[in-house]
Amino acid sequence: MTKKVATAQDLRLVNRGTIRRLLRDTGPLPRAELARRTGLSATTVTKVVAELVADGSLTEMAQEPGVEHAGQRSAKVGRPAIDVALVPDAYSVLGVQVGAGFVQLGLCDLFARLRRTAEFTFDLAATSPEQVVEAIAEEASRLAGDRRRVLGIGVAAPGPVDPALRRNLLSINLGWRDVPFAEWLEAALDLPAVVEHNVRAMALAEAHYGGARDAATVLYVYLRTGLGAGFVLGGQPFHPGRYGVTELGHLRVVEKGRTCACTATGCLETVLSERYLREQVLAAGGDQARLMASVEELPAVQDEMVDHLTTGLASAVNLLNPELILLGGLFGDASDRVFAAILDALRAKAFPVLRDAIRLERSTLGMNAGVVGGAAIALERLFYTPEGSDRS
Numbered sequence: 207m208t209k210k211v212a213t214a215q216d217l218r219l220v221n222r223g224t225i226r227r228l229l230r231d232t233g234p235l236p237r238a239e240l241a242r243r244t245g246l247s248a249t250t251v252t253k254v255v256a257e258l259v260a261d262g263s264l265t266e267m268a269q270e271p272g273v274e275h276a277g278q279r280s281a282k283v284g285r286p287a288i289d290v291a292l293v294p295d296a297y298s299v300l301g302v303q304v305g306a307g308f309v310q311l312g313l314c315d316l317f318a319r320l321r322r323t324a325e326f327t328f329d330l331a332a333t334s335p336e337q338v339v340e341a342i343a344e345e346a347s348r349l350a351g352d353r354r355r356v357l358g359i360g361v362a363a364p365g366p367v368d369p370a371l372r373r374n375l376l377s378i379n380l381g382w383r384d385v386p387f388a389e390w391l392e393a394a395l396d397l398p399a400v401v402e403h404n405v406r407a408m409a410l411a412e413a414h415y416g417g418a419r420d421a422a423t424v425l426y427v428y429l430r431t432g433l434g435a436g437f438v439l440g441g442q443p444f445h446p447g448r449y450g451v452t453e454l455g456h457l458r459v460v461e462k463g464r465t466c467a468c469t470a471t472g473c474l475e476t477v478l479s480e481r482y483l484r485e486q487v488l489a490a491g492g493d494q495a496r497l498m499a500s501v502e503e504l505p506a507v508q509d510e511m512v513d514h515l516t517t518g519l520a521s522a523v524n525l526l527n528p529e530l531i532l533l534g535g536l537f538g539d540a541s542d543r544v545f546a547a548i549l550d551a552l553r554a555k556a557f558p559v560l561r562d563a564i565r566l567e568r569s570t571l572g573m574n575a576g577v578v579g580g581a582a583i584a585l586e587r588l589f590y591t592p593e594g595s596d597r598s
Contacts, residue, residue, distance in 0.1 A: 210470035210556045211474050211572045214246070215430055218254075220342045221244075221246060221250060221254045221255055223589075223590055223591050224244050224350060225240060225244065225251070225255065225258070226258070226263070226292065226589060226590050227244075227591075228240065228243055228244060228589045229264070229291060229292045229293060230317070230414070230590065232415070233291070234269075234289035234290060234291035235288045235289060235290060236269065236288060236289050236290065236300050237252060237255060237288075237290060237407075239243075239291065240255070240342070242255065245276055254592060255290055259290075261296075262293060262296045263292065263296040263297060263316070264288070264290055264291065264293060265291055265292075265293050266288050266289070266290055266291075266294060266504065267288070267289050267291060268287075268288060268289070268432070269287040269288065269289045275332075278362065278537060280377070280429045281461055286389045287415070289439065292316055292317075293314045293316070294315040294316045294317050295315050295316075295387035296316065296355070296363050297315075297316055297355050297356070297357050297589065298314060298316075298321065298350075298355060298356050298357070299313075299314055299318075299356065299357050299358055299360060299584040299585055299588065299589075300312070300313055300314075300317055300346050300349060300356065300358070300359040300360070300397075300580075300584070301313075301314050301318070301348060301359075301360055301362070301389060301576075301577040301578055301579065301580030301581030301582070301584065302342055302346070302359065302360065302361045302362065302580045303362045303366070303404060303575065303579065303580055303591065304338070304342075304362070304380075304404070304546065305364070305404075305430065305431065305576070305578050306330055306364075306380055306431040307327055307328055307329070307340055308325065308326070308327045308328070309325060309326055309327075309328070309341070310324075310325045310339065310429070310576060310580070311323065311324045311342065311345050311346055311349055311376065311577065312324075312349070312573075312574070312577040312580075312581060313350060313356075314351045314577075314578065314581035314585075316585065316589065317409060317414075318414070318415040318578050318581045318582050318585060320374075320574060320577065320578065321488065321564070322349050323577065324345045324348070326341060326345065326347055326566045328341065330380060330381070332551055335385045336381050336390070339385075339387060339390045339391060339394070340394070340522040342361075342391065343390075343391060343394035343395055346391075346395060347395060350395075350397075352398075352471075353395075353397060356407050357396060357397075357399075357584065357585070357588045358397045358398035358399060358400065358584050358587075358588045359391055359395065359397055359398075359399045359580075359584060360399070360400050360401075360402065360407070360579075360580040360582070360584030360587075361374075361387045361388075361399065361400070361401040361402070361580055362401075362402060362403075362404040362407035362408065362576045362577075362580040362583070362587075363377060363385070363387060363401055363402070363403070363404055363577040364378075364379055364380060364403075364404050364431075364432070365377035365378060365380075365403065365404075366403060366449040366450055366451050367401050367402055367403055367450065368449075369445070369448070369450070369567065371388070371400045371401055371402055371583070372386065372387070372388040372389065372400070372401060373386050373387065373388070373389075373401065374387055375449060375484055375559070376476065378432070378467045378468050379431045379432050379467060381421070381426070387401040388397065388401055393517060396494070398528075398587075399584075400581075400583055400587045400588070402514055402579070402583040403436060403443075403450065403452075404424055404428070404434060404436075404576055404579065405427070405428045405434035405436035405579075405581075406426075406436030406437070406438075406443045406445075406450070407416060407436065407443075407579030407580055407582060407583045408426050408428060408436055408446075408534060408569070408571070408576060408578075409424050409425070409436035409437060409438045409532070409577040409579075409584045410436070410438055410442075410574040410579060410583060411571060411575060411578040411579040411581070411582035411587065412424060412426060412438075412532055412569065412570065412571060412575070412584075413438040413441055414441065414582060415565060415571075415578065415582060416569070416570040416571050416575075416578075417532070417569070417570035418438070418488025418530050418532060420582055421441060421528075421529040421530035421565075422439075423437070423438065423440075423526070423527070423528045423529045423530070423560045424437070424438040424528060424530050424531075424532065425437050425522055425526060425528035425530070425531045425532070426438075426531075426532050426534060426575075427454065427519070427531065427534070427537075428534045428535040428567070428569075428575070429480070429533070429534070429535040429536045429537050429551070430479075430480055430535040430536060431477065431479060431480055431481070432455050432467075432475045433454060433455035433474055433475045433478050433479060433518075434438070434453075434454065434455060435452050435453070435455070435522065436452065437452055437526060438526065443583075448503050448588055454474065454477035454518050454519075454521075454522060455473060455474050455478075455479075455518075456470065456473045456474065456475060456520050457473065457474050457517075457521055457581075458470065458471075458472045458473060458474075459472060459473070459474045459477065459491050459514055459517050459518060460472035460476070460477060463476055463477065464476040464477070466557055474508060474514060474515075474517070474518045477510070477512045477514045478515055478518075479513060480497070480536060482544065483497060483501060483507070483511065483536075486501075486504075486507045486510070487501060487504065487507060488498045490506070490507055492504050492507070496538075497536065497539070498536055498539035498540050501540075501544075501546055502540070502541060503576050504541070508544065508547070512544070512547050513551065513552050515548060516548060516551040516552040516554075516555055517555065519531065519548075519552050519555075520555035520556050522550060522558055523556045523564060523595070524553065524556060524557045524560065526546050527563075529563075529565065530567065531564065531565065531566045531567070532567055532568070532569045532570075533545070533548075533566070533567075533568060533569060534568075534569030534571070534575050535569075535573075535575075536574075537568065537569070538568060538569060538572050538573065540568075542561075545566060545567075548566060549564065549566045552564060552566065
């Protein structure tokens with residue numbers, strides 16, 4: 207196989223992405239510190255920074271008095287040092303979460319902060335994937351406004367995606383197969399598009415823009431129509447194998463259990479989903495409108511939920527040893543008492559040397575995690591990485 211030779215343009219994109227990522231993750235830095243941390247020459251840093259200042263994505267500012275960066279000596283008395291910083295509103299991206307019968311959209315800045323939002327519902331049984339994408343394109347067009355400063359659109363969709371992040375291969379709870387989200391949206395919007403597994407996109411958003419920025423490995427678990435999981439390793443989404451599948455909800459936890467939508471039996475998702483919890487709450491005389499509160503008021507229902515969840519999480523802990531586990535979706539409504547019960551049960555089931563290191567926290571992005579996740583994957587591919595199209 208012929209090895210691709212890096213061109214000057216390739217190196218330019220790599221250097222731009224490297225500096226952007228560093229400024230995103232650390233905040234403003236002077237040119238000398240950029241060179242030290244990236245390993246780029248002072249000449250290269252000066253050239254790249256000048257390009258990015260010219261296109262509006264970076265700005266220069268006087269360093270705040272008394273502010274020092276790690277490994278940086280104190281500035282001498284005299285002219286203040288000049289920091290370089292990202293301009294969050296220089297560009298924007300569109301983030302989309304596709305769920306079972308609903309879609310949420312948001313216009314986000316370069317730090318994945320929501321600026322404008324929209325949402326709509328659809329009849330899952332009567333609406334085709336093409337019709338849903340048409341509706342997404344219409345709403346996205348309204349949200350985007352002037353597209354000259356919009357980098358692209360990212361879609362967080364349930365189920366595995368192809369390695370190029372262009373197609374949603376299988377969405378069990380939606381009943382969709384091989385949906386070319388990127389191709390259809392690019393044709394409709396004339397913007398670059400990317401699609402990612404919904405919970406993996408949420409994990410990426412937490413790793414770069416939420417509560418997991420201090421963690422090297424993050425497992426994000428999302429409970430709603432089903433139970434999904436996404437893993438981030440070293441700041442990048444983990445795509446194991448050919449299809450990048452991390453289907454926590456389809457671990458078998460019940461022998462001879464219910465048949466799952468995936469056609470297997472006894473999957474975790476058959477005993478831990480919004481639908482299943484509603485069934486249990488209704489059968490016990492609870493209030494479905496206050497789902498998680500009702501679960502907590504019904505000890506047998508709560509104990510079963512905690513037991514099944516921690517059986518699945520223990521497998522993930524023993525295999526992947528994540529530094530941080532975040533629970534999102536319906537878990538966002540759970541009390542600290544429930545989180546404590548989950549942590550205690552998980553520690554009892556995990557491998558002994560891993561127990562004390564387990565960190566379990568609530569998602570910081572709440573119910574916007576999917577939209578911000580879509581924006582995060584668009585930013586990663588289109589602005590912060592060498593492989594991005596670098597429209598700016």
